[in-house]
Amino acid sequence: MKKATIILGISFFIILQSCYFGAGLVEKEITEDYILFANSSLDEMSIWFKDEKHSSRLIVPETVFAVGQNENYIIAKSHPKNAETGVDKSVIYYHIIDTRKKGNEQYINLSIEQFQSLKQNFKISNDLGFESVYED
Numbered sequence: 272m273k274k275a276t277i278i279l280g281i282s283f284f285i286i287l288q289s290c291y292f293g294a295g296l297v298e299k300e301i302t303e304d305y306i307l308f309a310n311s312s313l314d315e316m317s318i319w320f321k322d323e324k325h326s327s328r329l330i331v332p333e334t335v336f337a338v339g340q341n342e343n344y345i346i347a348k349s350h351p352k353n354a355e356t357g358v359d360k361s362v363i364y365y366h367i368i369d370t371r372k373k374g375n376e377q378y379i380n381l382s383i384e385q386f387q388s389l390k391q392n393f394k395i396s397n398d399l400g401f402e403s404v405y406e407d
Contacts, residue, residue, distance in 0.1 A: 299403070301340055302370050305330070313405050314358050318347060318368070331366050331379055334358050337401035343371055344395055346386075367393070 297309040297316060306327070309316040318331040318338070337348040345368040352358045365386035369376040378389055390397075 297405070301338060301345055304373060305345055305368065305370065307335065307338055307403070314352060316349075316405060318345070318366075320373075330368060330377055335366075336406065337404045339399055339401045339403070340370070341396070341399050344368065344393070344399065345370060346390075346395070346399060346401065348401060367395070369393075 295308055295310045296312065297307060299307040301307055301318070304321050306319050306321060307316065308319055313336075314334045316335040317329060317333050318335055319327040320330050321327050331347055331349060333349070333352045335347050335349045339346045345366075347366040347368075349364045349366065350358050350360050351362050351364065363383070364379070365381040365383060367378040367381070367386065367389055378385075381389065389395075
């Protein structure tokens with residue numbers, strides 16, 4: 272009887288562990304409205320906008336690997352990813368998110384030239400760099 276109770280207890284514990292939702296590999300709040308998220312591997316890293324209390328919208332798709340922010344902007348770098356070939360590290364996309372626009376003003380999948388030009392147009396300080404860098 273004691274052995275059956277121990278086995279039942281261990282089984283119950285394992286079942287409870289599998290029900291632990293909301294725990295991703297990376298869940299970092301960039302600002303109050305934006306989150307950096309990867310569920311089980313770094314190649315899933317993406318940026319999400321929290322629309323409402325229990326709703327989110329994808330802003331920058333996988334695979335984000337560097338992020339920086341100040342009071343007005345989030346900047347990020349990513350590699351494209353597809354199901355067939357995986358992450359293409361030979362390509363780098365740049366992204367600028369105006370956080371004052373609450374998810375409506377994003378400049379994603381920019382070349383380095385477009386990124387530099389927009390940074391200059393928006394008067395984004397050159398001091399704003401990529402503080403969080405995730406390397407696989």
